[in-house]
Amino acid sequence: MKIIEVHNYDQLSKKACEIIEEQVMVKHDSVLGLATGSTPLGTYKELIAGYKEGRTDYRHVSTLNLDEYVGLGPQDPQSYRHFMNEQFFRSINVNLENTYIPNGKAVDLQDECERYEKVIEQVGPPDLQLLGIGENGHIGFNEPGTPFQSETHVVQLADSTRQANARFFQSMEDVPTMAVTMGIRSILKSKKIVLLASGERKAQAIDQLINGYLDEQFPASSLKEHSDITLIVDEDAYAEV
Ligand code: GLP
Numbered sequence: 001m002k003i004i005e006v007h008n009y010d011q012l013s014k015k016a017c018e019i020i021e022e023q024v025m026v027k028h029d030s031v032l033g034l035a036t037g038s039t040p041l042g043t044y045k046e047l048i049a050g051y052k053e054g055r056t057d058y059r060h061v062s063t064l065n066l067d068e069y070v071g072l073g074p075q076d077p078q079s080y081r082h083f084m085n086e087q088f089f090r091s092i093n094v095n096l097e098n099t100y101i102p103n104g105k106a107v108d109l110q111d112e113c114e115r116y117e118k119v120i121e122q123v124g125p126p127d128l129q130l131l132g133i134g135e136n137g138h139i140g141f142n143e144p145g146t147p148f149q150s151e152t153h154v155v156q157l158a159d160s161t162r163q164a165n166a167r168f169f170q171s172m173e174d175v176p177t178m179a180v181t182m183g184i185r186s187i188l189k190s191k192k193i194v195l196l197a198s199g200e201r202k203a204q205a206i207d208q209l210i211n212g213y214l215d216e217q218f219p220a221s222s223l224k225e226h227s228d229i230t231l232i233v234d235e236d237a238y239a240e241v
Contacts, residue, residue: 006232009234012042012196033128079104112180134164138158148225152183154180162177188223188225208221
């Protein structure tokens with residue numbers, strides 16, 4: 001694992017942006033695997049600035065997002081589709097038809113998982129997958145105990161994950177209890193993975209990622225099996241290593 005330690009969130013966002021811009025410049029029709037949560041927000045801001053300055057062109061880029069809450073659709077402000085449209089897609093010239101996110105409103109969720117896994121196969125795998133990490137080591141919405149061989153599936157969200165994400169909702173009851181997520185195996189298919197971690201909230205997870213063993217109770221440890229992973233981490237998140 002390549003580790004890039006930076007001082008703060010601002011530098012982390014700039015570094016991640018640099019790596020993604022290079023990917024898009026080298027390969028105009030790159031497939032980008034994208035993530036939600038607060039960590040990549042700064043990266044998206046930097047990428048938008050780069051686009052506006054004419055450094056990048058997303059016309060031929062496709063994107064594949066990791067996950068979506070069950071029950072939320074594009075009109076729901078807390079859905080990941082809404083998040084991606086507002087925080088990134090709307091401000092660059094990507095063709096929205098080439099941006100893929102699981103459908104949290106699908107009537108048959110099992111069919112939706114199978115459909116999305118096929119999309120990953122047809123469109124992807126991503127040339128570069130951007131990832132955040134949950135405090136309990138989840139990646140996407142793959143909670144502790146998820147088999148490393150898992151593909152896109154429906155998950156019951158851990159209480160700790162619902163609590164951590166409750167800040168985006170009006171009340172705890174509004175936080176969905178389920179999500180559709182790419183599986184760990186699906187994520188590991190990406191050619192290159194860039195994992196971001198910022199702030200002391202993530203310090204324990206980063207310590208476990210770097211110093212711990214492969215363990216299905218700690219989903220991010222699966223990343224140790226990948227041959228091209230870069231961790232960009234700020235001082236606070238690196239404090240316990
Ligand atoms: C959610 C997302 C993950 C994300 C995690 C951490 O659970 N499904 O993809 O990595 O939150 O979020 P944050 O960056 O806000 O700490």
